[in-house]
Amino acid sequence: MNAPTRPEPFSLQRRDPKGGTKPLTSWGFRNETDRLTDVLLGSPAHLRHLSTSSLSRKHLREAPCNIQVAQAQHKELVAAYEHFGVKVHMHQPTPELPMQVYARDSSVMTPYGAFITAMANWWRRGENYAAIRTYEQLGIPIYDMVTAGTFEGGDFNVIEEGCVLIGCGGARTQEEGALQVKDWFDKEGWETRLAFIDEYYVHIDLMVVPIAPRLTAVCLACTDPGIVDWLKAKGHEIIDVPFQDTMALGCNFMSLGGDRVIAPTSSRTLIAQLKARGFEVAAVDMSEISKTGGGIHCMAQALKRVA
Numbered sequence: 230m231n232a233p234t235r236p237e238p239f240s241l242q243r244r245d246p247k248g249g250t251k252p253l254t255s256w257g258f259r260n261e262t263d264r265l266t267d268v269l270l271g272s273p274a275h276l277r278h279l280s281t282s283s284l285s286r287k288h289l290r291e292a293p294c295n296i297q298v299a300q301a302q303h304k305e306l307v308a309a310y311e312h313f314g315v316k317v318h319m320h321q322p323t324p325e326l327p328m329q330v331y332a333r334d335s336s337v338m339t340p341y342g343a344f345i346t347a348m349a350n351w352w353r354r355g356e357n358y359a360a361i362r363t364y365e366q367l368g369i370p371i372y373d374m375v376t377a378g379t380f381e382g383g384d385f386n387v388i389e390e391g392c393v394l395i396g397c398g399g400a401r402t403q404e405e406g407a408l409q410v411k412d413w414f415d416k417e418g419w420e421t422r423l424a425f426i427d428e429y430y431v432h433i434d435l436m437v438v439p440i441a442p443r444l445t446a447v448c449l450a451c452t453d454p455g456i457v458d459w460l461k462a463k464g465h466e467i468i469d470v471p472f473q474d475t476m477a478l479g480c481n482f483m484s485l486g487g488d489r490v491i492a493p494t495s496s497r498t499l500i501a502q503l504k505a506r507g508f509e510v511a512a513v514d515m516s517e518i519s520k521t522g523g524g525i526h527c528m529a530q531a532l533k534r535v536a
Contacts, residue, residue: 237254237255237256238370238371239371241361243371250372251345255533256532257338258508259536260390261438264536266303267315268316269318270306272303274300276300278523279350282400285522294517305513310491319362327352328350333527334347335356336382341417342370343370344372344373344375346379347379348381351461378409381431383434385432399431424455437452439479440468440484443466470496477493481527483525491511494515
């Protein structure tokens, strides 16, 4: 009989500066397409529609978010995770953190622990400190903290095991921060690739998100052809998400593994393609909450996946 796994001791810097950091035994994941068992979300209890990107500014001008509807939509999202048997963990909401619903931005979970990012907007930087408290409460050690420049979690895109696509748009993730994170994972033996994107697209996970092993959703209309060729050279089949769907956060979904996906109802092309391949898709209306700047993938931080 195997001895029970002991939880990892909490620490603020678990990363071995020389590389070769040992993976966690109780938390983490190898890729973004294995079966999701635990997810971290942020509460929309204090959500406000702020000017965080050109997309959120557009909605502020034309049709600001109805906060009550947005909060109801988030409850439906939580219910979808629970329907699939995923354990939902929540950041502790506070009035000072109105954008904490986007749990992917303030930290990044890795096989070695979580790393704390460095938010670009001053009114969101408190989310980084709150994330540290959350990980301490969960017993998940901190791999390291970004210190060289701004970096947000939507720009850390695990394409497959040991391979990450790091977005860099300048406005939200600066090149200095991207290069620091790249150096960490180069030393761990990962394949790392920088994707320089226009700041209009906010994060790389607006346009490229893994669905299943070697199956990736990509907005071909706005993704660098070099990135597309790189994915195809790795044997990835591409599902093209139309530009208009992408601008409505239609390429921003969550793979649960096991051919199951949570996607926004607006992403009709992607949903049809997935169902044709036999995927089980939970379609959730995110139309109001996404006006504040992010989608389903932006709202979730995978804490644990199992093969």
